[in-house]
Amino acid sequence: MFNHTKYEKKYYLPPQLTYDWVQKETIERAPVWCSVDLRDGNQALAIPMNLEEKLAMFQLLVAIGFKEIEVAFPAASETEFQFVRTLIEDNLIPEDVTIMVITQAREHIIRRTFEAIKGVPRAIVHLYNSTSEAQRRQVFRKSKEEIKQIALDGAILVKELAEQTPGNFYFQYSPESFPGTEVDYALDICNSVLDIWQPTPAHKAIINIPTTVEYAMPHIFASQVEYIHKHLNFREAVTLSVHPHNDRGCGVSDAEFSVLAGADRVEGTLFGIGERTGNVDIITLAMNMYSQGYDPQLDFSHLEEIRKRYEMLTRISVPEKQPYSGDMVFTAFSGSHQDAISKGMKYREENQIDIWDVPYIPIDPVDIGRNYQTDVIRINSQSGKGGVGYLLETNYGIKLPYKMNEELGYAIKAISDNTNRELTAQEIYDAFLQLYVDFHPHFEITDYRFTQGTPQEVTLTILKDNQSIETHSAGSGSLDAVNQALKKTLGATYTLEVYEQHSLGNNSKAQACAQIGIASQGKLYWGAGIHQDIVKASIQALVNAVNRLEVF
Incomplete structure (x- = not known):
């Protein structure tokens, strides 16, 4: 049975519930970011x-x-301990970077931690003990006073050892399992620890509020943080930090709301990797700021490279739909989305707009090392003409007339539907060539000669049914002359309705692409031609279009 009655609320509201943070619109200044990738x-x-x-x-x-x-958690294993010593002894810590080590509020673990960080240029000692009602009752079987004393004894020992150990030390305290802790009780422990440490604005302490297990909705956590922010002792000498986990899938909201509520610092990991459902994803937090025009003070301009490096080191695969960093986060398969994106990109280029405002794409993929050709528009059976046309233009420079683009879009959709898979840009281009450029099953022109003059005269050699036919005609121009010769020789009835052509490059050796649409009995038939010589490309397009007539 799916029995919801076995669960009940596990969080505590603060004694005074305020929502001052709701009045703030967004995060305009980056918090202090602390990566916990190497530990948590x-x-x-x-x-x-x-x-x-x-x-x-x-x-x-x-x-x-x-x-x-x-x-690291230096007391956890020899690898952890040696890693800290390697960083210190090999001078691998940059001058502007502060490392942090974590320790439970237990004497032998605290002492081992200080052995690991002896001689460190700058380090935060992160002290914690669990304070929740459930852990007090079930795990430790201790009273509130006894649990508080564990924190105070740990804080005293940390301060004593910092005075005895070479190095430059800062202190951090976390009431672990905070979400299940009475807020005023957690605040009391934090303030009592601060009374021992006596921080100053020049040498701040850190109070870190974790959502060890995310029980409440984000607005509740923000209100809890706001209460602590307003009632902390030594507030000007304290950096208020949060450490959100993602059990309810709200880690990002927890972090953003708590910064609005007074937090100065956020602990998290790249891609949100952490226990159970993970930590808050610092990449998402930073890129959310970036997408609204604020500097997150972190560089994710090569995010794809960062992701590949991270996956190699951790053996963890980042999901395809992970915000900002997943393989498919910018991908649109929907026809209507593709059409809007394609038009938005053209509008941006035509009007030389600096501000990013392309429909369906919240940030410019180029900013994080992605590209339009492979990331934005991809084609399957759900796609439409806009996406097909966009890929042909961005990858191959081919711009199709609207109706021709529409017809090709339906053809590509049918191919994807029949094969039940996504099509690459190369496959779309190959289909375009097959359908419109290399399509001459009934006849082809093997030779032509123009005679200068007005009107323009042409002599054609047509290969049809394995027979070579020579014919002659005249027209107002080269293409019209060929058109008249084909009509006369093949007995075809049609009108030339659409003729477009453009260069596929920027130099004199670039090929040209011509598209021709002919009308017969109320229907348009399309052909295309690609050649360095625009006349040859146009003749090729006309031949391919006429080959599609149902008369054959």
């Missing part, structure tokens, strides 16, 4: 990273622009 992300991997992989990940995070990086 790493512990969630089926095969944790080895020393070399962790070093490579650290270098990647530095290159992106993170200034705070949680690197």
